[in-house]
Amino acid sequence: MAEKFNSILGQKGTTTDCKYFKRKLIGTGSYGEAWLAERVADGAIFVAKTMDLGKMSARDKQYAYSEIKCLASCNHPNIIQYVEDHEENDQLLIVMEFADSGDLDRQIKARAADNFRYFQEHEALFLFLQLCLSLDHIHNHKMLHRDIKGANILLTSTGLIKLGDFGFSHQYDDTVSGVVANTFCGTPYYLAPELWNNQRYSKKADVWSLGVLLYEILALKRPFTATNMKGLMAKVLNGEFPPLPEKYSADFRDVIRQILVVDANQRPSVAQIFEIPFVKEGLKVFQETVRKNTRIPEPTKEALITHVGQILAGRSEKSSGFIGQINKEISYAGTVRKLGGVNGKSWKDRYLQLQRGHLIISEKEGDTAEGKALSLEQVQSVCPVPAATAKRDFVFGLNTIGGKSMWLQAMTKDEMEQWIHAIQQALGVA
Known part of the structure; x- marks a missing residue:
């Protein structure tokens, strides 16, 4: 069988005129594979995702292309960087930045298995702040992520985290019906109450997922669990969750209570989360820590310091409409x-x-x-x-x-x- 993407991605030793060599298969999905790839010109390492367009419906293809547009629009130190995409032989190739230290989901599970070895408060706070910064960038660019979870938070040896995978392998519906049908390759623990109530996906649904993940970072377990979808839905719609470990400050634990609000219209936006005094003080400490980190490249450091500076300076946010309903008054x-x-x-x-x-x-x-x-x-x-x-x-x-x-x-x-x-x-x- 002929190699796919002969002109750009090939096997070392068998292809000589390609741009990237395959190094290692690092993931498979319903539509394709993810490879560690080496750029021939300079030996730099990237992730190359291949997707079989022939297996996709027209709608799935639409979402694949849409997600490429979203990723390509983002340029932020806490978001995996898009490099290029290429289509050949009914295959779609997406080349992106490689994060070298695994993902947050594996880190959380390893800590839970190691007799619940909790993150230190400053470690958990810095993880959370970087998640907020990445989501702030996405939302300010008029986009949604739709799949915030530990497996999509990639870690690097510089200490920075990278939000990745805008759902390349998933199709999305306006409501929970389509999302649950796909189940995100598992039970949708991170889905917001409004999706269970068949409302449209909004920025506030991303914020709910952020809150669920923050709870998981602190407790090393999920806030809402059940043996079936009906049970999970009931718990999410109720909005009650077990107490967090008291090793964390009351202010930090209170941040989660402020985020995991069932009514999307009462739930804060990312910009409003930055206004919480505990978070704002954390941003100041994070900014100084980044400034002193010698492992972070200078351009990356400057971009982060600038973003945090804009937030601390009180950057304004445009008002939002009512979440989940068509607003016929807007013209x-x-x-x-x-x-x-x-x-x-x-x-x-x-x-x-x-x-x-x-x-x-x-x-x-x-x-x-x-x-x-x-x-x-x-x-x-x-x-x-x-x-x-x-x-x-x-x-x-x-x-x-x-x-x-x-x-x-x-x-x-x-x-x-x-x-x-x-x-x-x-x-x-x-």
Whole structure:
């Protein structure tokens, strides 16, 4: 059988003209494999994920491409860095940064097995703060992660953690039905109450998962467990969990109580978590610790110090709409360019309106009656499309529940962000 990705990923000793050599198989999934790969030019090590597009439905492919766009849009020290992607022979290849010290899930399980060898408070706090920083970056870029869990938190020898895997191997639905059907390769312990209640996925669902993971870091066990889905759902919706070890300060334990709030509208955003006095003081200590860490490369150090500095300076957050429901009161309008045409490669000026729970696209302003209306009930998500992918700036993508995608280009970066925020508010996921 011929090697897949002959032009870019090959076996050492059998392929001479590829960009990366396979070093070691480090994971397998329903759609493909993950390899440790060595770049031929300089010997640098990366992770190369291969996905078999032939096994995927059109909808699964849509999500795979969407997740690549999300990862490529992120540039943060606490997020696994996207390097490149490549499609060949009905296979999709994603090359990304390699974290050299395993994952947090294995670390937690090893500590639990070692007679519950708890993290020190400052260790647990620094893990939590880095998770918050990574999620803050994602949410500020108008995206959601959807799969916060220990296995997706990768560790490095510098002491920094990296949030990885934006769900490349998972498909997502608006509600728990699709998520539970896939079960995240196991029982969905991290799913927020609103998903069990069949509401749309929002930033606040990511925050719930963050709270579950923080509990797990401190207690070395999960807050909500059951032998079946019905039992787990009941416990999550009740929101009660066993007390945390008293070796941790009352202030730290209280952070979890503030995060694991069943009502998403009462649950804090990441920006509001940063306002908790205990967390804010922790950020100051973390910033100084990073500054003194000689193992962290200077550009990475500067990026972290700058991000924390912006938070401590009181960076403002745009107000959010009501979580989980279509908000028909949100309206916005303006000229955009829409990708379309017979070959799907032509951009045409269009007038886009967000009103009364619909997106209306017409040829020019005033043509509302003739415009094509898309109900927000059919919209799955909206996110920026990297300029490298769209081949132009200020493009954002609408993904529908049916698995279709629409690309629109705003006139400026500010306009693109305003469109994304307005649509997310109207979707009830802001």
